[in-house]
Amino acid sequence: MARPTARVLSLLELLQSGGLRTVAELADRLDVDERTVRRYVQHLVDLDVPVESVRGRYGGYRLARGHRLPPLMFSEDEALAVLLGLATARTAGTAQETARAKLRRVLPAPLARRLDAVLESVSWTAPVAAPAPDSEVLLPLAAAVRDHQPVRLDYTAADGRRGDRTFHPHALVVHNDHWYVTGTDAGQDRTLRLDRIGSVRTLPGTFEPPEPHDPAERLLHRLATVPYRHHVRLRVRATAARVRGRLPAGLAIVEDHGDHLDVELRVESLDWLPAVLASLDAPFTIEQPAELRDRVAAFADRLREYAR
Structure with a gap:
């Protein structure tokens, strides 16, 4: 809201x-x-x-004297949808908190428990509000995260391939405009987007949860290390805040060594990086790939030409 x-x-x-x-x-x-x-x-x-x-x-x-508005009537699904929107809006203020509390008091106990499962299992990478996903996907996933139960997912991958997979969900994370579920698939760490999940079916049994960790930090690390075409390594003499302003978490890994920063990222295209590096207005060394050095030099030549 x-x-x-x-x-x-x-x-x-x-x-x-x-x-x-x-x-x-x-x-x-x-x-x-x-x-x-x-x-x-x-x-x-x-x-x-x-x-x-x-x-x-x-x-x-x-x-007007004698006027009284009739009470709002919600179905269970409607009330739950409104509460999910209020409960998952990180920018919510006092008015939203009041509205959420009032609606929750009249929510049936089973639905209230399903909502609690979402709040217990979700983390945010930043204080932003993202649209709540389909409740038929979100609610069973949240319950599976809470109860450490495997699920069967109908999932469409980024390349369009669709199929069923057995998944052990560990956490829900909201990053930018998307909801993700982290977990394991056939023993391999995986991160899946909820908007690509068609259906969720809870399977019998339980699994051993992983060691406690920060789900949001782990998601950002995974996003920054996706094996795209180019592996870029930089050494930059600037503050971490300046670099993060151009290369946010989830895009790049930044390690502070005091006198310099080691920056690592994986990208599908190098075309946009020369302008970003120039905008840092700080000394940098391109450790790899060599192709990026050529692109930065060509970008600098174009700037000199434009300046003339």
């Missing part, structure tokens, strides 16, 4: 509690300015909510 939408709902709840609310009071409760309050009120009016404006020194807003 978007933050403005949640605040409009919070405004509606304040007005439904009865009485006249001043603009200053509403602005303070919603943590916005008074102009924004007036805009939120207009949103309610546009939705045919009878909000009355009272003018004067002690004026403000109230709902």
Whole structure:
């Protein structure tokens, strides 16, 4: 749920509690300015909510006398979908937390336990909100992570090949706009995207969970070491923050040696790297591949030509 939408709902709840609310009071409760309050009120009016404006020194807003909105009615699947959206939004504020708590109180116990399984098994690589995946995939995977149960997946690989695989899920991780599940497949470490999973079937039995680790850090390391066409190794004399600003975790591995950084990444194409290296504005050495040195030199020649 978007933050403005949640605040409009919070405004509606304040007005439904009865009485006249001043603009200053509403602005303070919603943590916005008074102009924004007036805009939120207009949103309610546009939705045919009878909000009355009272003018004067002690004026403000109230709902029309005798008016009361009917309670919202959700099916179990609808309530769960709303809660997943609220619970997995890392940018959620007070309004979202309030909405989540209210909905969760009326959620049937079995569904509440399924939601808890998601919250117990998911990690984020950054404080961003990503759309929650299909609940028919997410919920059984989360339960399998929590209970250390193998699953059977209908999975479509990046090259379009589709097939069934038996998977031991270890953790759920949200990175950028995608949800991932880490685990093992035939004894090999694997990272799968949830949007490529067609179906999930829990298998009997359990497996021994791995040693405790940071799932988000492990995912970033795996993404940075995917065996793409080119293996790039650099030595850079710059701060880690500067390098990370151009080559984020999940793309490159950066080791700080005090007087320099060792940077390693695997890429399918070298075309974009010369401009990134130039943007660092710091001394660097290309240890491999030699082809990248040629591309950087050609890029520098083009810049000199453009400068003329």
